[in-house]
Amino acid sequence: GAGVSQSPSNKVTEKGKDVELRCDPISGHTALYWYRQSLGQGLEFLIYFQGNSAPDKSGLPSDRFSAERTGGSVSTLTIQRTQQEDSAVYLCASSLAGTGNNQPQHFGDGTRLSIL
Amino acid sequence: EDQVTQSPEALRLQEGESSSLNCSYTVSGLRGLFWYRQDPGKGPEFLFTLYSAGEEKEKERLKATLTKKESFLHITAPKPEDSATYLCATEGNTPLVFGKGTRLSVIA
Numbered sequence: 509g510a511g512v513s514q515s516p517s518n519k520v521t522e523k524g525k526d527v528e529l530r531c532d533p534i535s536g537h538t539a540l541y542w543y544r545q546s547l548g549q550g551l552e553f554l555i556y557f558q559g560n561s562a563p564d565k566s567g568l569p570s571d572r573f574s575a576e577r578t579g580g581s582v583s584t585l586t587i588q589r590t591q592q593e594d595s596a597v598y599l600c601a602s603s604l605a606g607t608g609n610n611q612p613q614h615f616g617d618g619t620r621l622s623i624l
Numbered sequence: 625e626d627q628v629t630q631s632p633e634a635l636r637l638q639e640g641e642s643s644s645l646n647c648s649y650t651v652s653g654l655r656g657l658f659w660y661r662q663d664p665g666k667g668p669e670f671l672f673t674l675y676s677a678g679e680e681k682e683k684e685r686l687k688a689t690l691t692k693k694e695s696f697l698h699i700t701a702p703k704p705e706d707s708a709t710y711l712c713a714t715e716g717n718t719p720l721v722f723g724k725g726t727r728l729s730v731i732a
Contacts, residue, residue: 615667
């Protein structure tokens, strides 16, 4: 079955480098979400896309973080000048409709990012 | 600010020993409460959505209930394969707010 696909599954990089994380949502899902999960912490909301627009990017922790979505499908989360505190699992989810429509979000298995 | 608190943080059960996990929430305009299961190294897997107080949903050994202030996930006669972290999340006027989860271990 075609679930949410994320790549790479693991990424190790040096402090100061830029990284790009990719998310391929379930076909037909208009809403896409990015979360960050650190050890011992809950899922932290980063950004929400409805189609190609991002009506809520309130969770992005700094201007080093950005995301885009093209063609209403694939999304890329970019972290510039990575810092050690950026180490976490980055999870992507998609749903049939956006926030406020009670549609469950379906998650990928995440990208484990380690900053050396 | 919307908040979700789950308890206990960790729970260890013998196989067949029933118990409940708690999710307490404060949300402006609750639209839905979601339960997820997360296995190590995997993303959360959707279990249930509850919309209004008094509602109940069941799936195999799991039953979720909802009141105006909390939700319970009841696990009846658990098996080792039920071992996972169970996450609760609420949707109000903002995107999902997650609790930190309850890590369940079921020992054979």
